[in-house]
Every structure is written in structure tokens, then in C-alpha cells.
Amino acid sequence: MATPMPAAEIFTPLRQTAPLTQSLPEQIAARLSERIVSGTYTPGQRIMEQNVAEEFEVSRGPVREALRLLEKDGLVMILPRRGAQVTNPSIEEVNEIFDIRAMLNGLRDRLIAEGPHRAQLIPVLEQDIARLAETAANPGPGDEYIDIVLRLNRLLTQAAGNHRLQTILGSLAVQTVRYTRLGLSTPQRRQQSVRNWQSLLQAIRDGNGDAAERIARQRVIDSRDAAAEHLRAQRA
Template sequence: MDFLLARGPAGTRAASYAGPLLLSMRLLTFIQLRATVRLPNRLTRRVMARNAAIPPESPAASGGGSRDPESGPLTLSLPEQIAARLSERIIAGAYPPGQRIMEQVVSDEFAVSRGPVREALRLLEKDGLVTILPRRGAQVTSLSIDEVREIFNIRAVLNGLRDRGLAEDPDRARVLPRLEAEVEALARLVREQGAYVETVFRLNRFLNGHTRNGRLRTILSALALQTLRYSRLGLSTESRRRQSIRNWQRLVKAVRDGDGEEAQRAAERRVRDSRDAAIRELEKQGKT
């Protein structure tokens, strides 16, 4: 779907660990999810703009989500649309780590001036997806195995805190039906890597949106995009996806029982299993 037809109104590795909340929208653009959680200000606007473009018959439109009835039609700026398309390619591996992204090539492809392309690349740099180097321009960020390990370790701890908080929340019934439904969907999608990863992201986003810790929510959202390429690697086999489902099922039971400690253990185990599998795949590819 070429959503660039509908135009709206007109670097460093260390920074990649704390990209802005805007990056979650561009991740949603990649997997074409529907918004079901109220998100803050600019992110809500951008999520809803993208969701509005999904036709009713598309797989994403039947993915279990629903539009926020309080939000009207919204649009993305042209740089945001370009950034969304480029992030899609980076996450899917069409632009591998280390590849340069030439402004003029992107400008010619989308029939736009270089100004919006330059701004789109700045957005991706804030997201940690590209690095802009003096006299070399933008290139896809490449993480070493040690850096992948570090980010997954951070995610494991933060997801554990999030899920423990949800399980111990007296109002946890507000998340349980959706959590149960999404985990049941995962069990049905175990043979489909792409759909499985999309559903995992949708579920994590839902849980992020219901944590009462706003800073935790922001950091988790920022880390999601940076690790998606590697999460896909970590869920590349059916046996790994079945292992993942078991950990999600443990979380469902823990939330139902109000067992915060078990919820935390399940979350940490889930992320660390993904970390270990991703690193094994990277090592097979000769990465260091």
C-alpha cells in the first residue's frame, strides 16, 4: 500500500538506547496494526493516521484491534511517511546493517525533494535505526553481539517490572481478557513467523500501554523498534515460538492469580530466551 500518495502537512550509538516515543509509530507502520490503547499526543496522532489507511479486508484490519472512537481522521507528515517506509525496509532486512541510505536515491524513488528525505533520516537516527556520519551520510545502524545482548538484558528487566506490576494491579481484570485472547492467537500462529512476531509486538504494546509507570512505558516503547530485527531472529524457528508461547501462558496464569513474582520470572525468561536464540543466529552468520 503506497501511503505516500496521501501527503500530510509539510547520532550516535549511545543515543540508540533511548530513542523517542515516536519510534513506536513507525514500528506500527511496518506491521500495520490497529490502535487499541490511548497513547500520548503526537504518537496517538501518527498511529491513528496510519491505521485509518488500512482497508477493512486487509489482514491487519482483522487482527483483533479496534480504532479509538474518540479520534478522528489523522495524517502523517511527508517526512514521517518516508521514515515509516524506510524503517519497514530496515526491520525486514531489505536494508542490512551497515548499508548506506543515499538521499538522492530515496528522493528519486518517492518523487520528492531531498529536504523531506533528510528529515526522515533524522527521525530514523533518533529511533536508533540509522547513524548519520559526517561526509558519509546515513547508514543502517549495526549492533555488535555484545550490544544486542545488553539491550535484551535491559528489556528483560524492564519487561519483568512491567508484568509484575500488571499482575499485582488490583485492577488487573482490565488487561486479562485481551491478554488471554492474544496468547490464544499466538498458539494458532506458531507456524507463521511473520504473523507471530506481529502479534507479539501488538501484545507487548498493549501491555506497555496499561502499565501505570509512564517512564517505564516510554523506555520499553523506545527499545521495541531497536530490537525487532533481532527478536525476529530469536523467533525464527517453530520450536522457539512454541517455547515463547509457554512463557506467555505462564504470564496469563500469573496475572490471573495475581502472582507478581511469577509474572516477573515469566517475562524475564521470555526475553532472555529470545536473546539467546537471536545471538545463536547472529553467530551462525559470522557476526561478532
């Protein structure tokens, strides 16, 4: 892989040539975000401005703003005079977030099923869902199944055409990746998940908004229950 290497590009000491779409705080936030989502920073862990600033060779100002951005996404909690720490939601709070996602995914999928652009979308969905079924049957190494699910969700969220909804769902998705992963860890759950996606696809084909909403909600609720079960087992 030649391109990735994000670290080098983060701080471009002299950037008078490159327009650079992302601001410095955004770049820092993106890097910290990765670490939180991937678990490098554990829930509850304190993030100290000075450390981050030294590591990225910037002053504390941009780091502070980056932390505010992460707070907006619910990845850290900032307490006055106490700094930022990685959010550590209780099982109840995770359930709450899933409930909200269920409702908003319902809206999203209804909008798609009733929207004008669904014809273009269907072939793409068919392909991804087929790969999903395949991956569920023959689990490879890595997290390919999760990756496809996340991509499908991104695709649908963009396709719904409601910009604010996209923002909120994106934020909630980031907050629950960890738990979604947990909920999709067994073959049984993956098969159930595949069936849900197939039903959704059919509802979209039919242009049936009611069905699309109902299925979407059920899909997230299933995910919620599976995650909760694992969380309970894990914390006991």
C-alpha cells in the same frame, strides 16, 4: 485491500483540506523504517539524502529530519559529514539491547500485574495467547506467530500506563524485531515461548508482581539466547 496504499498519501501535494496528523518527515521516516525493519535496506547500507529526496519528490530538508527521527529509534547511525547508514549491531550489542529489554519488560509486566486495570486485560491476553499456542502447534505460512507476539507486546506496553517506558520499549522493540524473528524460528523455541506467555498470564491473574517480573525477564533472556545462537551460526 482497499485502504493500505500508503505511497499515494505520503506526499499530498495540496493538503489544505486534510489536517494530516503526521508531518512530512514523520511520513518519510515511517516509510524508511519499514524498509529497514523488513530488510529491504540491509544493515550497514548507506542511505543518501538526495536519493530519498528524489524518490519521494521532496527536498533534502525533510529527509534530513526523517533520518534524525530514525536515529532516535536506533535504526540508522548518522556520522558528521558521512551521512546516515543502517545500523549494523554486533552480536554483543544485540545482547545488550536484549538485556535492557529484559529489565524494562520486567518493570512493565510488574506494573500490569500490580495495576488496577488488569481485570479488563486478562480476557484479551487469554485469547491472544490461545491463538499463539495454536499457531505454535500448527505453523501456517507467513509470520503469524511473530505478528501475535508483537501485538501482545504492544498491548502490554500500552497497558502498563508508563508513557516514557512505552516510548523506550517501542524503540527497542523496533531495533530487535529482526532478531526476535530469528529467535522464534524453531518449533522448540515457540513452545518454550508459549509456556512463558502462559506463566506470565497466570502471574497477572494472581496479581503477583514479583512473578510477573521474573517471568518477563526470563522470557526476554530466552529470546536473547536463541537469537544469539542463530546469529553466531549465521555469521560463521
